[in-house]
Amino acid sequence: MVGTIPEGARPLPQKAPGAPLMSSGTGTPIASPAPAAKPPIDVDVPDPIVEIRDFDLWYGKFQALEGVSLRVPRNQITALIGPSGCGKTTLLRSINRMNDLIPYVRARGEIAVDGRNIYDPGVDPVEVRRVIGMVFQKPNPFPKSIHQNVAFGARINGYRGDIDELVERALKQAALWEEVSDKLSESGLTLSGGQQQRLCIARAIAVSPDIVLMDEPCSALDPIATQRIEDLMRRLAEDYTIVIVTHNMQQAARVSDRTAFMLAGDDRTGRLIEYGTTDQIFSTPRDERTEAYITGRFG
Amino acid sequence: MAASANQVRFARNRRRHLIEQAIGGALFACASVTVVTTVGIVVILLGEGATFFQDVSVIEFLTNDRWTPLFASKNFGVLPLVSGTLLIAVGASLVALPIGTVSAVFLSEYASPHVRGVVKPVLEVLAGIPTVVYGYFALTFITPLLRDSFFPELGPFNAVSAIVVVGVMIIPMVSSLSDDAMRAVPVALREGAYGVGATRFEVVTRIVLPAALSGIVASYLLAISRAIGETMAVTIAAGATPHLTFNPLESVQTMTAYIVQVSLGDTPHGSLEYRTIFAVGATLFTMTLGMNIIARRVVGRFQETYE
Numbered sequence: 020m021v022g023t024i025p026e027g028a029r030p031l032p033q034k035a036p037g038a039p040l041m042s043s044g045t046g047t048p049i050a051s052p053a054p055a056a057k058p059p060i061d062v063d064v065p066d067p068i069v070e071i072r073d074f075d076l077w078y079g080k081f082q083a084l085e086g087v088s089l090r091v092p093r094n095q096i097t098a099l100i101g102p103s104g105c106g107k108t109t110l111l112r113s114i115n116r117m118n119d120l121i122p123y124v125r126a127r128g129e130i131a132v133d134g135r136n137i138y139d140p141g142v143d144p145v146e147v148r149r150v151i152g153m154v155f156q157k158p159n160p161f162p163k164s165i166h167q168n169v170a171f172g173a174r175i176n177g178y179r180g181d182i183d184e185l186v187e188r189a190l191k192q193a194a195l196w197e198e199v200s201d202k203l204s205e206s207g208l209t210l211s212g213g214q215q216q217r218l219c220i221a222r223a224i225a226v227s228p229d230i231v232l233m234d235e236p237c238s239a240l241d242p243i244a245t246q247r248i249e250d251l252m253r254r255l256a257e258d259y260t261i262v263i264v265t266h267n268m269q270q271a272a273r274v275s276d277r278t279a280f281m282l283a284g285d286d287r288t289g290r291l292i293e294y295g296t297t298d299q300i301f302s303t304p305r306d307e308r309t310e311a312y313i314t315g316r317f318g
Numbered sequence: 319m320a321a322s323a324n325q326v327r328f329a330r331n332r333r334r335h336l337i338e339q340a341i342g343g344a345l346f347a348c349a350s351v352t353v354v355t356t357v358g359i360v361v362i363l364l365g366e367g368a369t370f371f372q373d374v375s376v377i378e379f380l381t382n383d384r385w386t387p388l389f390a391s392k393n394f395g396v397l398p399l400v401s402g403t404l405l406i407a408v409g410a411s412l413v414a415l416p417i418g419t420v421s422a423v424f425l426s427e428y429a430s431p432h433v434r435g436v437v438k439p440v441l442e443v444l445a446g447i448p449t450v451v452y453g454y455f456a457l458t459f460i461t462p463l464l465r466d467s468f469f470p471e472l473g474p475f476n477a478v479s480a481i482v483v484v485g486v487m488i489i490p491m492v493s494s495l496s497d498d499a500m501r502a503v504p505v506a507l508r509e510g511a512y513g514v515g516a517t518r519f520e521v522v523t524r525i526v527l528p529a530a531l532s533g534i535v536a537s538y539l540l541a542i543s544r545a546i547g548e549t550m551a552v553t554i555a556a557g558a559t560p561h562l563t564f565n566p567l568e569s570v571q572t573m574t575a576y577i578v579q580v581s582l583g584d585t586p587h588g589s590l591e592y593r594t595i596f597a598v599g600a601t602l603f604t605m606t607l608g609m610n611i612i613a614r615r616v617v618g619r620f621q622e623t624y625e
Binding site: 152172223 | 514529
């Protein structure tokens with residue numbers, strides 16, 4: 020892996036948990052106190068797979084994110100919470116460069132995945148998205164058969180193995196196989212909302228990503244379908260790293276290992292307010308704004 | 319007491335009811351205009367065409383390879399007109415459908431909002447140029463250009479110059495309508511494909527085009543119908559000599575060009591020569607109808623319907 024990192028990549032030094040993190044090369048301390056009140060960066064993340072450092076993002080002239088630093092632990096579930104417009108979806112979509120598809124988007128800072136900054140000029144966003152899959156707010160199966168939906172990513176990536184087997188495996192992992200095994204050639208749109216979302220999860224994991232980003236994956240679903248997806252997420256976390264955006268604080272508390280609370284100021288620019296283990300955030304938040312949000316006093 | 323109070327409460331408002339009815343009726347009347355017109359055209363075409371076929375057999379009409387109804391030795395074989403029409407329509411489609419589709423893909427999927435804002439209106443201006451201008455453009459520019467560069471034997475009237483200008487004329491129809499159809503495909507579908515590592519080209523070919531197929535084919539149909547129906551530019555560029563040929567370097571006459579020639583000429587109303595135009599019109603109508611039916615089947619077979 021290290022051998023394949025092109026010039027310009029900056030592999031992170033392996034740190035013991037709790038050790039202060041310094042980025043190599045430039046000598047800029049990551050956790051340096053910034054002019055404005057810098058969000059407390061959680062340095063106690065063992066084996067991070069994604070490291071976001073001082074990330075800013077603009078839509079045209081509007082700054083949507085400022086100074087976000089966050090380390091996402093491997094094979095765990097990290098939840099991004101916060102009121103509407105706080106930038107959590109923008110941050111999520113930055114992790115697989117989905118925001119590149121929006122005209123006039125500009126980003127500054129770094130998001131390193133396994134030590135490789137995906138905003139490096141030499142990085143192909145298409146390759147990034149092959150490693151970092153995504154599940155969207157509204158289930159968006161392709162208007163193709165269930166089989167084709169799952170096989171889509173593998174096909175375009177030139178998968179050489181047995182496609183049928185891959186489809187079956189992905190559907191089983193997504194806890195959908197039992198319900199659709201006898202109608203794989205039917206359109207994905209014939210499924211119920213919850214099934215469609217699990218189909219989208221199967222589609223995402225069929226390309227064997229390292230990370231799956233989920234943008235409010237249950238917001239369009241009923242409570243029973245929501246619970247199935249949440250159970251599924253817990254199981255998927257054994258094999259994948261999951262980052263989930265959610266409006267639902269109970270959901271974050273139920274499924275996630277770590278929680279990041281974001282908030283937009285009066286300038287509507289989103290910032291990371293607090294990040295920690297989910298237990299800590301929900302029991303003893305350090306920032307009063309976090310406490311106000313999780314206790315339902317605003318947002 | 320309570321019952322009568324309720325009658326007052328939910329009483330039908332006569333005036334509002336009448337207005338609603340009148341609005342419905344007015345809308346129906348407007349919608350009927352097109353239906354009535356279409357039915358009227360079909361009835362007249364078929365009726366007048368039928369009287370033509372009392373004098374000329376359908377067999378002769380469909381098999382004779384000469385079309386000379388205005389000459390002393392009359393021949394009523396429609397094939398030369400059909401071949402001329404098909405030559406222009408197919409040729410123009412070969413020019414316009416690929417260029418128009420690729421332009422639409424560019425506008426919808428590749429162009430920045432700024433570029434699109436400039437290119438799309440400019441393309442649509444092409445559709446606003448009077449066809450007579452296209453005709454003379456073909457006659458005085460395209461034909462000499464082709465003669466000087468490729469075909470020294472090219473006559474002043476030839477199908478190829480008409481093909482080029484009609485093709486250019488219908489590009490904006492294809493590009494603009496196909497662009498609309500592609501942009502109507504939900505962004506969520508594109509994102510789903512990008513999310514598993516699809517390239518832009520893969521998103522276009524595997525997601526956007528199949529989902530937008532019905533709109534794209536509709537644009538093709540409109541464009542081809544326009545190419546078949548185009549009269550003025552073709553008459554000026556391709557001439558008025560019916561030939562049973564598929565050689566684009568020759569002069570041809572299309573069905574619509576013939577209809578204009580007869581209706582503007584001094585052919586007496588009601589004569590056999592005059593009634594040929596209804597027979598030709600009915601043939602043209604049948605051809606376009608058949609094309610529409612086939613296209614619907616194609617769309618039904620390959621369309622990937624979203625929502």
